[in-house]
Amino acid sequence: MSNLVDQITAGLKTWARVNSPWVIHFNSGSCNGCDIEILATLTPRYDLERFGVKLQGSPRHADVLVCTGPVTRQARERLIRIYEQMPEPKFVVAVGSCAVSGGVFEGCYNVMGGIDRVIPVHAFIPGCPPRPEAIIDGVVKLLSSLQSPAPVQPIMGPDGGKA
Amino acid sequence: MTQPIEKIETPKGERFIIPIGPQHPALKEPGHFEFTVDGETVKDATVRLGYVHRGIEKATESRNYIQNLYLLERICGICSHTHAMTYSLGVEKLAGVEAPPRAQAIRVIVAELERIHSHMLWLGVAAHEAGFDTLFMYSWRDRETVMDLLELLSGNRVNYSANVLGGVKFDITPEQAGDVLKGLDFLEGRNRHYLDVVSNDALLLGRIRGVGVMTQADAERLGAIGPTARASGVALDVRIDAPYIAYKDFQPALITETAGDLEARFKVRVREIEESIRLIRLLLEHLPEGELVARMPRRIPAGEAISRVEAPRGEAFYFIKSNGTDTPARVKVRTPTIFNMATVLSLAKGLQLADMPMILVGIDPCFSCNDRMVTVREAERAETWTWNELREHGIKVYQR
Amino acid sequence: MTTQERLQQAAELLAPWTKSTATPEDVRLDVVIDAADLGAAVAALHGARWGYLTAITGLDDGPDAGGLQALYHFIGGAAVVTLRVSLPYDNPTVPSVCGVLASASFFERELAEMFGVTVVDTPNPDRLFLPEDWPDGAYPLRKDYTDVPAPQAD
Numbered sequence: 138m139s140n141l142v143d144q145i146t147a148g149l150k151t152w153a154r155v156n157s158p159w160v161i162h163f164n165s166g167s168c169n170g171c172d173i174e175i176l177a178t179l180t181p182r183y184d185l186e187r188f189g190v191k192l193q194g195s196p197r198h199a200d201v202l203v204c205t206g207p208v209t210r211q212a213r214e215r216l217i218r219i220y221e222q223m224p225e226p227k228f229v230v231a232v233g234s235c236a237v238s239g240g241v242f243e244g245c246y247n248v249m250g251g252i253d254r255v256i257p258v259h260a261f262i263p264g265c266p267p268r269p270e271a272i273i274d275g276v277v278k279l280l281s282s283l284q285s286p287a288p289v290q291p292i293m294g295p296d297g298g299k300a
Numbered sequence: 301m302t303q304p305i306e307k308i309e310t311p312k313g314e315r316f317i318i319p320i321g322p323q324h325p326a327l328k329e330p331g332h333f334e335f336t337v338d339g340e341t342v343k344d345a346t347v348r349l350g351y352v353h354r355g356i357e358k359a360t361e362s363r364n365y366i367q368n369l370y371l372l373e374r375i376c377g378i379c380s381h382t383h384a385m386t387y388s389l390g391v392e393k394l395a396g397v398e399a400p401p402r403a404q405a406i407r408v409i410v411a412e413l414e415r416i417h418s419h420m421l422w423l424g425v426a427a428h429e430a431g432f433d434t435l436f437m438y439s440w441r442d443r444e445t446v447m448d449l450l451e452l453l454s455g456n457r458v459n460y461s462a463n464v465l466g467g468v469k470f471d472i473t474p475e476q477a478g479d480v481l482k483g484l485d486f487l488e489g490r491n492r493h494y495l496d497v498v499s500n501d502a503l504l505l506g507r508i509r510g511v512g513v514m515t516q517a518d519a520e521r522l523g524a525i526g527p528t529a530r531a532s533g534v535a536l537d538v539r540i541d542a543p544y545i546a547y548k549d550f551q552p553a554l555i556t557e558t559a560g561d562l563e564a565r566f567k568v569r570v571r572e573i574e575e576s577i578r579l580i581r582l583l584l585e586h587l588p589e590g591e592l593v594a595r596m597p598r599r600i601p602a603g604e605a606i607s608r609v610e611a612p613r614g615e616a617f618y619f620i621k622s623n624g625t626d627t628p629a630r631v632k633v634r635t636p637t638i639f640n641m642a643t644v645l646s647l648a649k650g651l652q653l654a655d656m657p658m659i660l661v662g663i664d665p666c667f668s669c670n671d672r673m674v675t676v677r678e679a680e681r682a683e684t685w686t687w688n689e690l691r692e693h694g695i696k697v698y699q700r
Numbered sequence: 701m702t703t704q705e706r707l708q709q710a711a712e713l714l715a716p717w718t719k720s721t722a723t724p725e726d727v728r729l730d731v732v733i734d735a736a737d738l739g740a741a742v743a744a745l746h747g748a749r750w751g752y753l754t755a756i757t758g759l760d761d762g763p764d765a766g767g768l769q770a771l772y773h774f775i776g777g778a779a780v781v782t783l784r785v786s787l788p789y790d791n792p793t794v795p796s797v798c799g800v801l802a803s804a805s806f807f808e809r810e811l812a813e814m815f816g817v818t819v820v821d822t823p824n825p826d827r828l829f830l831p832e833d834w835p836d837g838a839y840p841l842r843k844d845y846t847d848v849p850a851p852q853a854d
């Protein structure tokens with residue numbers, strides 16, 4: 138009996154999460170290019186909200202963390218803190234070449250590399266910056282994978298957060 | 301920044317520090333604001349920058365001149381063309397090369413399109429801070445038109461890579477010019493509407509008229525630049541004071557307002573969009589024929605060059621030193637926001653906390669991430685607000 | 701006033717402290733002065749309402765070439781006047797100009813953290829860009845700086 142209840146609630150939660158994911162955005166060192174494109178996805182031409190996506194400010198209510206930029210020394214700790222404050226299950230999307238790998242800033246003294254050096258990442262959206270369509274596509278792909286029996290697995294960079 | 305800023309100790313009693321941020325105030329970096337307040341009145345304001353400090357200036361010293369073009373373009377995704385252009389102008393000066401006239405004109409066209417996109421972006425964000433989301437959505441919807449034009453010309457919406465050392469990368473065909481003109485017609489109509497809104501909408505005026513006044517004397521003393529200075533009646537515009545490339549032949553008009561309040565800052569920017577539209581039309585009509593690129597040497601002769609460009613937010617300043625190799629010895633970048641940041645912090649003292657979001661926004665710090673972030677400062681009696689909480693606080697106060 | 705007249709005026713204002721001058725471009729004037737005279741020179745420009753301070757550039761050419769320098773760039777219209785101060789590697793020090801130009805504070809903080817120049821009497825000596833855990837004595841824009849160890853994982 139309780140098994141069935143669990144199954145149903147789990148199904149219900151996934152349904153809710155897929156249909157209305159709450160997203161928090163964090164810039165850990167980006168040039169703003171990616172950020173304005175993320176903001177553009179929310180505006181009338183692209184209207185990400187039609188997928189139920191809601192951008193909001195508190196990590197404690199968020200399902201998805203959308204990251205832009207390489208991780209700078211200062212931002213690293215905050216990024217980890219936000220990630221930890223998010224409730225399980227949580228998903229991380231790295232938007233832009235910088236978030237994917239450090240991009241042009243790889244090798245700068247205050248830059249630690251891509252997001253996956255610090256926290257696990259589920260979806261990578263390359264581009265400098267990626268077009269709003271690409272960002273939407275990435276988020277939707279991530280969400281639809283949750284319904285499949287084998288959802289995407291997070292990837293952690295080589296040094297596993299010790300960078 | 302006139303008074304020495306001490307480390308704030310929260311005394312027992314009514315004063316609270318409200319650290320806010322990091323939000324996105326600078327081209328290079330978001331910052332972490334700390335406001336000391338007494339009740340609703342701001343007593344002191346400080347900022348800590350550097351969350352986005354990546355160490356670009358150092359990195360330029362280990363990359364060659366061409367690689368640096370792409371690196372520096374990514375200092376800021378909003379005025380990327382400005383940075384690439386200022387840098388190119390500096391390097392061209394060192395090499396004794398001048399970009400061909402057609403390239404100069406195309407640089408200016410892209411720069412003015414960028415100004416339109418940046419100002420419209422700002423208009424939306426500022427409206428959002430005021431709780432006026434309708435205007436936010438409208439201006440961002442219309443801004444897509446500029447993005448389309450930039451994409452039409454360059455192939456990318458942001459970071460257009462228009463510049464190469466010695467010229468530009470793409471031409472503007474007559475068909476493209478026609479499309480750009482069509483887009484500008486649409487924008488012009490919309491822009492007239494915005495000017496009407498920011499001059500007449502009673503609700504918006506309630507939050508911007510007479511708020512955050514900076515007199516001309518203050519603006520000069522504190523060193524405001526760009527639209528922030530021009531809204532206080534300071535006649536300062538690099539395009540006019542020290543014309544570069546095609547601005548020598550196609551002068552923009554100086555746009556100033558005298559009130560020095562937030563309303564004036566809105567109006568200056570909206571009117572600048574109008575001026576940019578006029579300038580682009582003019583340039584498209586008189587696009588000089590000829591080459592797009594002048595030949596550049598790979599090794600840049602030793603020397604020092606200074607280049608200045610009017611970015612959407614004010615003067616961008618580059619100092620480039622070459623030691624005769626293919627890698628610069630030093631590139632110093634001074635972005636406009638750091639300048640205006642200092643003015644705004646001095647301005648804040650004595651004002652209402654509820655007005656802070658709008659006042660910070662008024663200088664057009666780089667934006668992108670309004671709904672950002674949150675940190676708790678573990679000091680006793682210090683409260684941490686997120687930017688959003690501050691924004692909502694402002695809106696609530698004005699609803700009363 | 702034309703740009704040349706402006707430059708002329710600046711040259712006259714700065715004459716008492718000038719050690720040498722150069723004109724790298726026709727709109728520019730480089731004036732070499734002593735660090736100790738910085739306050740007076742800046743006050744002279746400011747007193748005559750000559751332009752504004754647009755940036756302070758730190759420069760490290762290495763000990764064999766120009767050494768450590770601080771460049772104060774002033775702008776008046778199209779004219780750019782640069783006050784050039786040479787500094788020793790051993791305890792480089794400049795006086796703060798914030799008393800005259802309040803807007804210099806950010807620039808001085810940047811100069812201090814990036815080049816290890818002590819700015820005497822600057823109103824706020826805190827770091828501006830570098831992280832709290834940045835090691836003391838590492839100045840990223842010095843030529844001898846190569847890299848710092850990565851911060852500890854927690």
Ligand code: SF4
Pocket residue numbers: 166167168169170171172205206207232233234235236240241264265266267374377458459
């Ligand atoms: S990927 Fe490109 S646009 Fe995005 S933050 Fe990096 S440099 Fe900027």
